Amino acid sequence: MKQVFKQYRAVAAMLAAILLLSVGLTVLTGGFSFGSEQADGKTVLATTYPIYVAAQNVLGDDTSVTLHRLDGVASGCLHDYQLSPSDRRRAQEADLILMNGAGAEIFLHGLIEESKCVDTSANLDLLCAEHDHDHAEGDHHHEEAYNEHIWLSPARYAKQVEAVLKALCILNPEMTAVYEGNAYTYYRKIDRIAFEVETYRRALSGKPCILFHDSMSYLAADLGLDVKLTLSVEGESGLSAADLRQVEALAAEFPDLLLFYDGQYPQRYDGVGGTAVVLNTAVIGEGTADDWLTAMQHNMKEIQKVTGVSP
Secondary structure (H helix, E strand, C coil): CHHHHHHHHHHHHHHHHHHHCCCCHHHCCCCCCCCCCCCCCEEEEECCHHHHHHHHHHHCCCCCEEEEECCCCCCCCCCCCCCCHHHHHHHHHCCEEEECCCCCCHHHCCCCCHHHEEECCCCCCCCECCCCCCCCCCCCCCCCCECCCHHHCHHHHHHHHHHHHHHHHHHCHHHHHHHHHHHHHHHHHHHHHHHHHHHHHHHHCCCEEEECCHHHHHHHHHCCCEEEEECCCCCCCCCCHHHHHHHHHHHHHCCCCEEEEECCCCCCCHHHCCEEEEECCCCCCCCCCCHHHHHHHHHHHHHHHHHCCCC
16 A cells, blocks of 8 residues: 555656756657647647547647547547548648557557657556457457556556657647646646545455446556456446346445446446446546546545545
């Protein structure tokens, strides 16, 4: 637990360092390139909604860069996404593509220059995928599948925002000071959520739970929960009879069992026992810079109800 707490405190230390130290980004463009030196008319494409929100916060009121997100993505989860003609054109025309990473953007492989793509999951501690989501025939497969729902871990999301910051500063170096100030403001909000997660971890560590979607795996790990079963309930699909029996057996074995539901899917199994916790996975929003924060504040309120602990 102390190690996890140190991880969250490290986020705050990172924020101060970013504000106080010049990153010298104008000389670090060897990793990727963005075309001409002028920022006017530059376009940035975010592949997932949480990364789009992160870029919104870093850009702030800057109008010299146009930010887009993939039109064809109904949510932040990309495992069922097929690149549409309009999104392909948007990706090809973008000066910078901010990717969630963790293997989520397999549909871009071989279609877009790698030089303009930034993987915000690089060097993060990733969880292995609990389920191998189906992909269309001909899709690329990875040697090791990772869970791409990184943004529900505040500490990891802060590092994704840092990657967004660095990329945007390279794209538009004259705005570096502004972007760093914007990012620092956002980091402080993320750190507040990270503090709440750590507070609830102390009350929930080791508590048994079932995840009805692996979108919540990172948050469950941050909370120290003992995940007994991870299922994949999506769209209109429900549990199989065998899965339902597993859920019922676990609920009978563990009276304090928590049932974590992804709020974007309607299925609920109220009759099996346990305590339901419906979470907002921050993949759908109003298009505002506060959408990730709003989602996580909702989640903290729901978890507070379970723990009875005030942050």
